[in-house]
Amino acid sequence: MNIRDLGYIRALARFGHFSRAAEACHVSQPALSGQIKKLEAELGVILFERDSRSVRITDIGQQIANLAEDALSVVEDIRSTAEAARDPVSGRFRLGSIPTISPYLMPHILLKGRTALPSLRLEFQEDITERLNGALLDGEMDAAILATSAGSSKFDTIPLYDEPFWVIFPNGHSLHRLGGITTKDLPVNELLLLSEGHCFRDQTVDVCRLDGAPEKSAIRASSLETLINMVAAGQGITLIPARALSGGWANHPDVKVEKLDDPNAYRRIYLTYRKTFPRRVLLEKIAHLICTNLSSQVRPLFPVHS
Numbered sequence: 001m002n003i004r005d006l007g008y009i010r011a012l013a014r015f016g017h018f019s020r021a022a023e024a025c026h027v028s029q030p031a032l033s034g035q036i037k038k039l040e041a042e043l044g045v046i047l048f049e050r051d052s053r054s055v056r057i058t059d060i061g062q063q064i065a066n067l068a069e070d071a072l073s074v075v076e077d078i079r080s081t082a083e084a085a086r087d088p089v090s091g092r093f094r095l096g097s098i099p100t101i102s103p104y105l106m107p108h109i110l111l112k113g114r115t116a117l118p119s120l121r122l123e124f125q126e127d128i129t130e131r132l133n134g135a136l137l138d139g140e141m142d143a144a145i146l147a148t149s150a151g152s153s154k155f156d157t158i159p160l161y162d163e164p165f166w167v168i169f170p171n172g173h174s175l176h177r178l179g180g181i182t183t184k185d186l187p188v189n190e191l192l193l194l195s196e197g198h199c200f201r202d203q204t205v206d207v208c209r210l211d212g213a214p215e216k217s218a219i220r221a222s223s224l225e226t227l228i229n230m231v232a233a234g235q236g237i238t239l240i241p242a243r244a245l246s247g248g249w250a251n252h253p254d255v256k257v258e259k260l261d262d263p264n265a266y267r268r269i270y271l272t273y274r275k276t277f278p279r280r281v282l283l284e285k286i287a288h289l290i291c292t293n294l295s296s297q298v299r300p301l302f303p304v305h306s
Contacts, residue, residue, distance in 0.1 A: 076139030090119035
């Protein structure tokens with residue numbers, strides 16, 4: 001058994017499908033299947049039940065897959081520790097971000113990072129919070145920019161900034177006549193939401209103090225851009241995070257946008273990482289990049305010094 005074999009176990013446990021697991025491991029399906037059989041013979045237990053249509057992990061297989069994930073995470077930490085000893089701000093750094101943050105932040109980080117950290121090879125991945133947390137736990141990601149606090153006792157965070165919520169509504173909507181819009185003023189049955197799995201959906205529901213999704217939630221989008229276009233088409237209203245104002249759509253003739261007049265209508269953005277990640281000095285430099293030149297609509301939390 002070797003490190004690559006542990007990766008095969010983890011991939012098959014995660015995907016439950018030989019072809020997808022093989023693709024993730026960059027090997028052929030027969031090679032993956034054959035190696036799993038060899039591992040089962042070596043260990044003397046069945047890790048996966050197979051038939052012509054599906055793959056199911058056994059109880060002992062799940063226990064071993066969990067151990068494989070822990071071992072692979074340690075292996076990645078060993079590599080990171082060695083990199084940190086050579087130069088903590090050089091080499092590979094894998095950064096994730098959620099879809100309601102990355103379009104408005106990542107171009108800035110990538111551009112500034114090339115100048116400020118020329119020896120750093122920054123790799124970026126966009127995904128929803130749950131999958132980014134999983135990638136962090138598995139050692140497949142070094143840090144992630146998230147809008148939720150630490151999702152595991154194995155994580156630590158650097159608070160970056162607080163981001164207020166704004167409401168966007170069609171031009172001519174009754175909200176436009178109000179002097180200041182609070183959450184109590186929002187017609188919740190007109191509220192458009194992102195699809196489930198996006199933390200901004202949950203935060204919108206919490207801020208609006210909803211017991212459940214409103215009727216209009218039959219319209220569910222996977223991006224803020226889709227929600228904005230639906231509002232422009234007169235299909236409802238929605239909330240957006242402040243940094244989304246930089247998207248250029250705010251001057252659209254068919255929509256109006258105003259900041260919510262509610263001190264609790266905001267989200268806190270964090271840089272999340274494993275507690276065992278050794279390059280703390282690099283994390284602080286990344287936090288500095290993120291918090292440099294933030295728009296006036298957000299409140300920085302990480303100290304930025306010129």
